[in-house]
Amino acid sequence: MQSAISCIDLRDVDCAVVYPRDRDGELLIRSVQRIGGRVVNIWPPAETLEQSIDLLFCALEPAALTLLRLATTRAGLAVVGIVDTAKNDHLELLKIATPHALLARPLEAHAVPGQVLLALNNARFQARQQSKIAKLEDTLRSYRKVEQAKAILMSRRKIGEPEAYGYLREQAMRRRVSIGVLATAIVDASEMLSEEQVE
Amino acid sequence: MSSEPWRVGVLFSQTGVTAVIEETQLRGTLLAIEEINATGGVNGRPIMPIIYDPGSDCRRFALLADKMLAEDGLNTIFGCYTSSSRKAVLPVVERRNGLLWYPTLYEGFEYSPNIIYTGAAPNQNSVELVDFLVENHGPRLYLIGSDYIYPRESNRIIRELLRQRCGKVVGEHYLDLGAKPSEFRLLMRDVRNAHPDVIFSTVVGQATAYLYQAYAEAGFDPRQMPIASLTTSEAEVKMMGADVGRGHITAASYFQSVASASNDAFVRRYKKRFGNDEPTNLCVEAAYFQVHVFAKALAEVNTLHTEVLRPIVLHCEFDAPQGHVAIDSESSHTNLWTRLGRVNEHGQFDLIRESAQAVMPDPYLVSH
Numbered sequence A: 001m002q003s004a005i006s007c008i009d010l011r012d013v014d015c016a017v018v019y020p021r022d023r024d025g026e027l028l029i030r031s032v033q034r035i036g037g038r039v040v041n042i043w044p045p046a047e048t049l050e051q052s053i054d055l056l057f058c059a060l061e062p063a064a065l066t067l068l069r070l071a072t073t074r075a076g077l078a079v080v081g082i083v084d085t086a087k088n089d090h091l092e093l094l095k096i097a098t099p100h101a102l103l104a105r106p107l108e109a110h111a112v113p114g115q116v117l118l119a120l121n122n123a124r125f126q127a128r129q130q131s132k133i134a135k136l137e138d139t140l141r142s143y144r145k146v147e148q149a150k151a152i153l154m155s156r157r158k159i160g161e162p163e164a165y166g167y168l169r170e171q172a173m174r175r176r177v178s179i180g181v182l183a184t185a186i187v188d189a190s191e192m193l194s195e196e197q198v199e
Numbered sequence B: 001m002s003s004e005p006w007r008v009g010v011l012f013s014q015t016g017v018t019a020v021i022e023e024t025q026l027r028g029t030l031l032a033i034e035e036i037n038a039t040g041g042v043n044g045r046p047i048m049p050i051i052y053d054p055g056s057d058c059r060r061f062a063l064l065a066d067k068m069l070a071e072d073g074l075n076t077i078f079g080c081y082t083s084s085s086r087k088a089v090l091p092v093v094e095r096r097n098g099l100l101w102y103p104t105l106y107e108g109f110e111y112s113p114n115i116i117y118t119g120a121a122p123n124q125n126s127v128e129l130v131d132f133l134v135e136n137h138g139p140r141l142y143l144i145g146s147d148y149i150y151p152r153e154s155n156r157i158i159r160e161l162l163r164q165r166c167g168k169v170v171g172e173h174y175l176d177l178g179a180k181p182s183e184f185r186l187l188m189r190d191v192r193n194a195h196p197d198v199i200f201s202t203v204v205g206q207a208t209a210y211l212y213q214a215y216a217e218a219g220f221d222p223r224q225m226p227i228a229s230l231t232t233s234e235a236e237v238k239m240m241g242a243d244v245g246r247g248h249i250t251a252a253s254y255f256q257s258v259a260s261a262s263n264d265a266f267v268r269r270y271k272k273r274f275g276n277d278e279p280t281n282l283c284v285e286a287a288y289f290q291v292h293v294f295a296k297a298l299a300e301v302n303t304l305h306t307e308v309l310r311p312i313v314l315h316c317e318f319d320a321p322q323g324h325v326a327i328d329s330e331s332s333h334t335n336l337w338t339r340l341g342r343v344n345e346h347g348q349f350d351l352i353r354e355s356a357q358a359v360m361p362d363p364y365l366v367s368h
Helices: A023-034 A062-072 A090-097 A109-157 A161-175 A179-198 B019-038 B058-070 B083-096 B122-136 B149-164 B181-194 B207-217 B234-240 B261-274 B282-301 B306-313
Strands: A014-018 A038-042 A055-059 A078-083 A101-104 B006-011 B047-052 B076-079 B099-102 B115-117 B140-146 B168-175 B198-202 B227-229 B249-252 B317-320 B323-327 B339-343 B349-354
Touching: A014 A023, A023 A038, A023 A055, A023 A109, A055 A062, A055 A109, A062 A078, A062 A090, A078 A090, A078 A109, A101 A109, A109 A161, A109 A179, A109 B083, A161 A179, B006 B019, B006 B058, B019 B047, B019 B234, B019 B261, B019 B282, B047 B058, B058 B076, B058 B083, B076 B083, B076 B282, B083 B099, B083 B115, B083 B149, B099 B282, B099 B306, B122 B149, B122 B249, B122 B339, B122 B349, B140 B149, B140 B181, B149 B168, B149 B198, B168 B181, B181 B207, B198 B207, B207 B227, B207 B234, B249 B349, B261 B282, B282 B306, B282 B317
Parallel strands: A014 A038, A014 A055, A055 A078, A078 A101, B006 B047, B006 B076, B076 B099, B099 B115, B140 B168, B140 B198, B198 B227, B227 B249
Antiparallel strands: B249 B339, B317 B323, B339 B349
């Protein structure tokens, strides 16, 4: 069995700690450094975040909400929220911020690695699923383009459906592009040509 | 430099209804691993297979895959035959970012960034087969399948392809994976009444033999009304007997009878290792070449981490027994050869048609 710490490798991870530099802030920075990550400290919360950041620790406070919202739109960025359960609005803030993992104040050093692992795993899984969905949506779009390209070929060349499909397949193979790319080119070219005729 | 073995998971059933064909995939996997280890392994490290028997049970497939990735510290799994087992393992490898190598033809319409598909998609076998059947035997098909995902999905595609060719489905029946010979005998009466030009079989496992035997007992003639299939390989023909299988048609990327030096050598090594009366088949071959593709990619990156290994895999090519193949980076599927064969008196396939080169996979049939 590997030790808990060696499961996490932060050597290639850029980390931002958006937290006041008090006792808890210092503890966070030291914990991340101990597992090999590079850390920058930001306080008060900025409204933007460097592209290179992979792991964000952020206080769940109203002042940080803009940053937290921005973070949810960036695929692969792992977010660990730091919550003050003594405050009444902490559940409300959690709902809005949707971090991948959570630490509660006062922080304890031994709790940090586990939440880092959780946040990285969750963020990476979400990113993989998102890229899978993007790919599938791409396939759906190329379906539509192929149908359009097929219709164009059938009417221009006075050929049937199987021949139109055959032509698309053969040309795509020959040019070493996907059918979707070829179909898009045909549809675009056809639109351009018919616009020229109108002019 | 480390000499620790590369540990990989191997997940094929050695018991249960699809054990006969899955065991051939296990053998293909082991043969390739032994070949690689005999020449010094990958970057000086041998490949060590961790083998479990899921017993043809989808839940066990998912549980064992999870155990491999979560507890055994593995990243790569070679495995799965049925589509239901692959569908059970898919969420597991996606969640844990593993890489499943799936060496079986299937019904297409799937993409996972965590699966490398090395068996045929429908455009690589079904399309050519339906063309051939309609041209040479007639447009009336009777569909018989085992009752699970693959046969039903595959037949949905066959129906569509038939419609484009003005063909017709004149019967459609699904029998349990564990169906008895008597159920197939009964079904032959309905076939006789329906007068199809072709029986299209998506029956898999042990029941395959029962279908062809019931057909022979009913006195049908394969020259008049052949059984066509994507899954009846040399292994199933051996189960039913060459006299029973003779004259029937299968579409596959690979037959043992493929004439090439690399296939001759492959068949010779396989028989030497597993016995002279053990034929190779499409599933053995895919299981075999995918391990070599894996080893090639692994040699380049020297790590099993999926996010590092996969991009290299997606550009791998290999001289497989079926011919030159390449992983398609768009779809995670494989450029494979299309072949049609007819069973001869030796239980081998005589080639009817063959593509001029490997055919690009089109798992969503975007271009059909």
